[in-house]
Amino acid sequence: MTATLKRVLLGEQGLLVIFVLAFAVVSLTVPNFLSERNILGLLQSVVTIGIVACTMMFCLASRDFDLSVGSIVAFAGMVAVMVSNSTGSIPLGLLAALLAGTLVGLVNGVVIAKLHINALITTLATMQIVRGLALLASDGRAVGINDPTFYSLALSRFLGIPTPVWIMAALFVVFAFVLNRTVFGRNTLAIGGNPEASRLAGVDVDWSRIWIFALQGLVCAVAGILLASRITSGQPNAATGLELSVISACVLGGVSLAGGRASMSGVIVGVMILGIAENVMNLLNIQAFYQYLVRGSILLLAVLLDNLRTRALVRR
Amino acid sequence: MAFLEFSDISKTYPGVKALSSVSFGVRKGSVHGLMGENGAGKSTLIRLLSGDQRADEGEIRIDGNTQAYASTRDAFDAGVVVVHQELQLVPELSVAENLRLGRFPARGGVVGFRALFEEVGRVLKEIGIDVDPRARVSSLSIGERQMIEIAKAVMIDARVLALDEPTSSLSSRESEVLFRLIDRLRQAGKVIIYVSHRLDEIFRLCDGCTVLRDGRLAAHHETMEVVTRDRLVSEMVGREIADIWGWRPRESGAVRLSVQGLHGPRVPEPASFEARAGEILGFFGLVGAGRSELMRLVYGADQPNGGSVALDGAPLALGSPRRSIRAGLVLCPEDRKADGIVQGRSVGENVVIASRRHYSPLGVINPRREASVADRFIEALRIRTPSRRQDIVNLSGGNQQKVILARWLSEPGINVLIVDEPTRGIDVGAKAEIYDILYRLAEQGVAIVVVSSELPEVMGISDRILVMCERRIAAEFKRGEFTEGVLLAAALPDRQTPQTAAQRA
Numbered sequence: 001m002t003a004t005l006k007r008v009l010l011g012e013q014g015l016l017v018i019f020v021l022a023f024a025v026v027s028l029t030v031p032n033f034l035s036e037r038n039i040l041g042l043l044q045s046v047v048t049i050g051i052v053a054c055t056m057m058f059c060l061a062s063r064d065f066d067l068s069v070g071s072i073v074a075f076a077g078m079v080a081v082m083v084s085n086s087t088g089s090i091p092l093g094l095l096a097a098l099l100a101g102t103l104v105g106l107v108n109g110v111v112i113a114k115l116h117i118n119a120l121i122t123t124l125a126t127m128q129i130v131r132g133l134a135l136l137a138s139d140g141r142a143v144g145i146n147d148p149t150f151y152s153l154a155l156s157r158f159l160g161i162p163t164p165v166w167i168m169a170a171l172f173v174v175f176a177f178v179l180n181r182t183v184f185g186r187n188t189l190a191i192g193g194n195p196e197a198s199r200l201a202g203v204d205v206d207w208s209r210i211w212i213f214a215l216q217g218l219v220c221a222v223a224g225i226l227l228a229s230r231i232t233s234g235q236p237n238a239a240t241g242l243e244l245s246v247i248s249a250c251v252l253g254g255v256s257l258a259g260g261r262a263s264m265s266g267v268i269v270g271v272m273i274l275g276i277a278e279n280v281m282n283l284l285n286i287q288a289f290y291q292y293l294v295r296g297s298i299l300l301l302a303v304l305l306d307n308l309r310t311r312a313l314v315r316r
Numbered sequence: 317m318a319f320l321e322f323s324d325i326s327k328t329y330p331g332v333k334a335l336s337s338v339s340f341g342v343r344k345g346s347v348h349g350l351m352g353e354n355g356a357g358k359s360t361l362i363r364l365l366s367g368d369q370r371a372d373e374g375e376i377r378i379d380g381n382t383q384a385y386a387s388t389r390d391a392f393d394a395g396v397v398v399v400h401q402e403l404q405l406v407p408e409l410s411v412a413e414n415l416r417l418g419r420f421p422a423r424g425g426v427v428g429f430r431a432l433f434e435e436v437g438r439v440l441k442e443i444g445i446d447v448d449p450r451a452r453v454s455s456l457s458i459g460e461r462q463m464i465e466i467a468k469a470v471m472i473d474a475r476v477l478a479l480d481e482p483t484s485s486l487s488s489r490e491s492e493v494l495f496r497l498i499d500r501l502r503q504a505g506k507v508i509i510y511v512s513h514r515l516d517e518i519f520r521l522c523d524g525c526t527v528l529r530d531g532r533l534a535a536h537h538e539t540m541e542v543v544t545r546d547r548l549v550s551e552m553v554g555r556e557i558a559d560i561w562g563w564r565p566r567e568s569g570a571v572r573l574s575v576q577g578l579h580g581p582r583v584p585e586p587a588s589f590e591a592r593a594g595e596i597l598g599f600f601g602l603v604g605a606g607r608s609e610l611m612r613l614v615y616g617a618d619q620p621n622g623g624s625v626a627l628d629g630a631p632l633a634l635g636s637p638r639r640s641i642r643a644g645l646v647l648c649p650e651d652r653k654a655d656g657i658v659q660g661r662s663v664g665e666n667v668v669i670a671s672r673r674h675y676s677p678l679g680v681i682n683p684r685r686e687a688s689v690a691d692r693f694i695e696a697l698r699i700r701t702p703s704r705r706q707d708i709v710n711l712s713g714g715n716q717q718k719v720i721l722a723r724w725l726s727e728p729g730i731n732v733l734i735v736d737e738p739t740r741g742i743d744v745g746a747k748a749e750i751y752d753i754l755y756r757l758a759e760q761g762v763a764i765v766v767v768s769s770e771l772p773e774v775m776g777i778s779d780r781i782l783v784m785c786e787r788r789i790a791a792e793f794k795r796g797e798f799t800e801g802v803l804l805a806a807a808l809p810d811r812q813t814p815q816t817a818a819q820r821a
Binding site (some may be wrong): 182201204 | 522660723
């Protein structure tokens with residue numbers, strides 16, 4: 001009995017099993033959890049984390065780290081709103097935001113890959129620089145959206161489901177494909193497994209790393225646009241601490257911080273576990289401060305589980 | 317009466333019976349060789365002895381007492397120390413600190429350095445290791461570090477020492493110093509289990525030896541008196557291997573690889589050489605002679621300062637492994653673990669990592685094609701793995717080496733293959749298989765450059781040998797011209813200047 005339990009929990013799909021169990025328990029015990037309204041709200045609440053987690057997964061899988069995501073999200077949101085307001089064209093604003101995000105990511109990537117500066121330090125620096133730019137742009141104030149079409153972006157629905165959730169789902173599919181079925185994705189995992197051996201096997205390690213960070217910037221900009229649209233303004237202080245939530249979600253989903261191991265399904269589960277925990281506590285009217293305790297505890301438990309699983313694998 | 321006894325030891329891993337009822341004993345004050353092909357069960361046995369894992373059945377007895385230890389710590393306390401290939405020293409600390417790590421002589425938390433250095437100095441002197449206890453470990457040669465690791469065992473008064481391939485990264489001179497240390501430990505009454513693939517070392521050192529094959533005891537020799545080399549080899553592989561080199565004559569064609577005046581950070585003097593189609597060109601030299609460094613420049617793993625490389629007459633862009641591969645020049649690196657295998661990835665991925673680009677239009681991979689390529693090479697090279705999905709770190713050294721070879725064989729149109737230490741840490745049976753792969757490639761017109769520190773190997777498989785000494789190419793010999801004597805003479809520096817001594821250290 002315990003042996004079977006162990007095998008199920010420590011197996012490939014252990015996290016998924018736990019997730020399904022937790023979901024079942026929560027559905028049965030927490031009133032209103034399964035209502036359509038609540039589930040849609042839940043999905044909408046994880047859009048930012050979910051979108052950014054897609055590329056953070058690549059970052060971690062290649063043994064890198066990106067702390068600047070929260071700042072890029074806020075900065076891109078500001079750019080989108082301010083450029084839209086001043087030019088009167090929303091497409092132009094969105095394009096500017098996407099470019100700005102990609103540019104920051106590109107800078108991260110070039111500094112890390114070509115100048116060989118540690119990713120933690122580099123992105124710690126850009127995190128502050130970009131946050132500073134966002135604050136400077138509006139003198140620290142929130143900038144309201146002039147054209148209501150912009151915030152209908154987040155409010156619009158397709159088949160009854162909010163557009164941002166569709167976008168998140170689409171990105172999940174795209175990045176699952178990129179990770180598993182493209183040379184770029186496989187090389188990312190190989191770099192995480194052993195960068196030097198990958199280089200000697202002909203993998204263009206520098207180029208891959210630059211791309212990973214540039215993609216991360218682009219995807220953060222997407223998240224930033226959607227966030228600005230949802231809160232109907234560009235907020236220079238938006239998404240503070242996002243980097244930690246996103247990394248938590250990835251680690252929860254079995255992405256190894258030592259690189260070389262990642263799966264999209266795991267990351268999705270990780271994102272959902274964090275979202276459900278928060279949602280359930282809201283439904284149960286638990287004071288928001290407790291959420292920090294719960295999130296931290298979940299993360300610790302997940303890492304413990306992962307540790308046990310790795311050891312079980314090594315024994316084999 | 318045996319001091320260390322293995323009695324009916326069995327150990328099963330999921331899917332593999334690693335050891336089945338292995339029993340033998342080792343006398344006090346003797347060096348006992350443990351031999352066998354990769355996967356024969358040596359590592360498992362050592363792991364059980366070190367307390368890292370527990371046997372499913374059977375017991376280990378030391379001095380008549382059954383050992384029931386459950387961790388390496390327990391084994392340590394029982395006086396059993398295993399010195400692994402990967403050394404466990406802290407490079408930033410001094411020799412003395414390393415030797416007393418966790419047990420510093422201290423008063424009120426303050427380390428008594430004088431006492432520490434004195435004590436360690438005395439012990440080192442006693443066992444004949446000529447190293448300053450104040451020296452930082454990072455300043456020592458690999459050979460010296462190996463001795464320090466053994467000294468660590470002596471410091472805790474170990475009764476049983478297991479040495480796992482201790483000479484695999486040592487020069488012959490360093491090895492000799494190590495052997496003298498082992499001789500001294502034998503006289504001091506220790507039991508030493510000596511794991512090695514090198515037969516000459518077994519004959520030089522061991523009082524007796526045990527051969528494992530497929531997890532079973534294949535032979536146990538109390539003394540080495542009547543044992544011959546050939547007998548040991550056949551016991552290890554379970555069949556007769558007449559000539560493990562199996563060299564066969566072959567035609568060599570036009571020049572494929574031409575290196576002119578290549579020099580770089582660790583190869584100061586410009587080096588030039590050529591390799592022809594169908595030729596196996598050996599590179600011999602002492603450890604530190606600059607062979608691997610030169611090969612890394614040729615391949616583009618390191619950026620050269622000057623010189624040129626041409627493949628079939630066409631100049632090669634230097635400093636990029638990617639471009640070298642695309643031009644048909646590939647390298648199997650010396651350090652498999654650091655530069656060869658991609659840990660955490662499957663055997664299959666490790667095979668196709670470079671060649672998949674040929675059938676991945678727009679960067680989208682073709683899993684079915686990858687699987688068939690991987691399976692084909694796993695079969696063709698007889699790579700022993702449960703499946704292509706197995707994580708490569710779980711394979712033995714020989715099989716990992718074959719995966720790296722498969723990586724390049726799956727690349728269509730390679731012209732030049734450089735293999736650095738093709739069989740380091742690999743057993744006899746797999747060695748013969750790897751040589752055979754090299755011969756077949758040569759017969760297909762590939763130019764092959766083999767770097768090796770093992771004289772018999774270089775002599776056994778090369779058509780021509782270049783000898784490097786002190787970072788330059790010192791001599792050239794054709795097959796028929798070379799003997800152990802002339803090769804060694806060319807590899808040894810003329811005079812022992814202080815500078816060369818420092819370089820080797």
